[in-house]
Amino acid sequence: xxxxSVVVPCYNCRDTVVKSLxxxxxxxxxxxxxIAVNDGSTDGTLSVLExxxxxxxxxxxxxxxxxxxxxxxxxxxxxxxxxxxxFGFLDSDDYTVPExxxxxxxxxxxxxxxxxxxDFYWVNSEGETLQKDGPYEPGQDMMVNLFAxxxxxxxxxxxVRSLDLVFPKGNRYEDACWLYCMxxxxxxxxxxxxxxxxxxxxxxxxxxxxxxxxxxxxxxxRIILQYxxxxxxxxxxxxxxxxxxxKFFLGNxxxxxxxxxxxxxxxxxxxxxxxxxxxxxxxxxxxxxxKSMGGLKNRYFSMVRGWNIMLxxxxxxxxxxxxx
Numbered sequence: 633x634x635x636x637s638v639v640v641p642c643y644n645c646r647d648t649v650v651k652s653l654x655x656x657x658x659x660x661x662x663x664x665x666x667i668a669v670n671d672g673s674t675d676g677t678l679s680v681l682e683x684x685x686x687x688x689x690x691x692x693x694x695x696x697x698x699x700x701x702x703x704x705x706x707x708x709x710x711x712x713x714x715x716x717x718x719f720g721f722l723d724s725d726d727y728t729v730p731e732x733x734x735x736x737x738x739x740x741x742x743x744x745x746x747x748x749x750x751d752f753y754w755v756n757s758e759g760e761t762l763q764k765d766g767p768y769e770p771g772q773d774m775m776v777n778l779f780a781x782x783x784x785x786x787x788x789x790x791x792v793r794s795l796d797l798v799f800p801k802g803n804r805y806e807d808a809c810w811l812y813c814m815x816x817x818x819x820x821x822x823x824x825x826x827x828x829x830x831x832x833x834x835x836x837x838x839x840x841x842x843x844x845x846x847x848x849x850x851x852x853x854r855i856i857l858q859y860x861x862x863x864x865x866x867x868x869x870x871x872x873x874x875x876x877x878x879k880f881f882l883g884n885x886x887x888x889x890x891x892x893x894x895x896x897x898x899x900x901x902x903x904x905x906x907x908x909x910x911x912x913x914x915x916x917x918x919x920x921x922x923k924s925m926g927g928l929k930n931r932y933f934s935m936v937r938g939w940n941i942m943l944x945x946x947x948x949x950x951x952x953x954x955x956x
Contacts, residue, residue, distance in 0.1 A: 634665040634692060635741075636733045636786065637719040639710035641703055643671040645724035646680045648832075653684050655727035657691055661734035666693040669710045672700025704799035704806035707782075711792070717741075718748075719789055721782040725832050732828035736786040745820045748786040749778075751827035760830070766823040772872035775815040776921055780808040784829050791817075805852045812876065813859045816869060849885045850904055853877060857912065874913040875921040881905035882933050890945040902945055906938070 638656055642649055649668075656666050668685075670678045681695045698709055711719065718740055722728060732750065740748040754761040765784055768777040795817055799806040860866040860873060880886075885905060892898035909916060916922070922930050936944060 634716040635663040635718065636661060636737050637665040637667055637714040637716035637789075638733070639707065639714065639719060639721050640666065640668045640724055641671060641706040641710060641721075642668055642673060642677050642681060642724045643700070643703070643706070644673045644675045644677060646673075646675050646677045648725040649677065649680060650684065651727050652722055652724050653693075655729070656722065657688060658730045659733050660730045661737055664692065664733060665714075665716050666691060667710050667713050668693065668695045669706050669713075670695065670697040671703070671706040672698065702802055704801050704803055707799045707806065707810075708801075714789055717789060718786045719792075720786045722829070723783055723831075726783060726829055727832075728829045733786070735824050735826065735828070739822050739824055740786055740788065743820060743822050745822045746788050746791045746818045747814075747821045748824070749821065750784045750824045750829070752781075752784040752829040752831055753827050754833060755830045756833040762827055763831075766821075767825075768821075770818045770821050771816070772869060774818060774821065775812060775869065775872040776875050778811060778815065780811050781831070782807045782811070783831070800852060800855050803852050803855075804848045808880075809852045809855055812856050815872075816860070816863070816865050847901055847904060849880060850908055853880070853908065871920055874916050874919050877909050877913060878916055878919060878922060878933050881909045882936050883929070886945070887948050890948045898945070899942065902941060906941055910938075 640649070640652060640656075653666070653668070656664070668681045670681060678695075678697050685691070685693045685695050694713065696709065696713065698706070707721070710721075718737060720733065720736070736748045736750060739745065749766050751762065751764050754763055763779065765779040765781075766777070768774050792814075795814065797810060797813055800809050803809065857866070857873065860869055866873070882905075886902065889898065889901045889905065892901055913919075917934060922933055932944075
């Protein structure tokens with residue numbers, strides 16, 4: 633049984649996945665399992681993966697190929713194949729430093745953590761930007777403050793498999809859904825305080841396509857709300873659930889909605905998020921996190937009303953604001 637498994641979802645990534653795999657092959661932790669899942673690629677990705685496996689017999693690398701069902705089902709399939717004590721993710725156009733899984737595993741094993749977390753870098757044509765993730769405490773503090781991406785974290789396999797967690801099929805933002813549903817179960821979490829992963833942002837990547845995919849956030853957040861209701865945790869986590877709705881539907885998802893080119897579609901998409909926020913949490917302006925956390929971002933959130941939301945959309949669209 634390896635110490636760590638790393639799931640690498642692969643779809644039409646023949647030009648980038650070798651760099652990702654090279655960064656895993658260079659890991660200082662040698663007791664590692666690489667699980668590469670080809671999600672019905674049409675560009676020769678499978679051949680690249682098989683060639684890499686054949687040319688690196690020293691690696692514990694497993695290549696699986698399945699019909700194309702989207703990133704969520706690809707991740708579910710990969711997790712089902714994990715055999716390591718802990719597991720993590722690396723996307724097929726990202727890469728990491730050699731110490732990542734050694735450091736995360738040492739931290740997780742020493743403290744018997746459910747989740748170990750690191751920082752990371754955003755990488756684009758303008759350079760690198762450091763992104764901190766944590767520290768925060770388990771529970772509501774984790775939900776409110778975590779950076780909802782998968783690949784800067786290490787997860788205890790037995791912990792995850794004790795839960796009824798799945799990535800929602802057919803949905804983008806599947807990482808946010810999975811992590812926010814996990815948050816209420818985590819009891820032990822730790823942080824390295826070091827950046828390892830380089831998350832490569834492409835101008836035409838899915839997170840930069842300001843189209844109907846943005847609307848998918850509505851479906852994902854309905855799944856999250858239902859999960860908390862089904863587990864009898866809605867009231868306990870009400871304030872945190874309310875805040876992440878504010879953060880997404882007036883934050884980065886809102887920024888993407890504001891850039892939809894068609895005016896009618898843009899306005900309709902913005903209103904969908906606004907209506908979900910207000911129908912589920914009509915008193916969200918009184919949210920305790922919104923009031924106590926401070927900062928320009930939360931001050932902006934507090935200013936948004938139905939009558940000025942399109943004004944903010946115009947500002948963000950014209951001033952090219954990338955994130956909040």
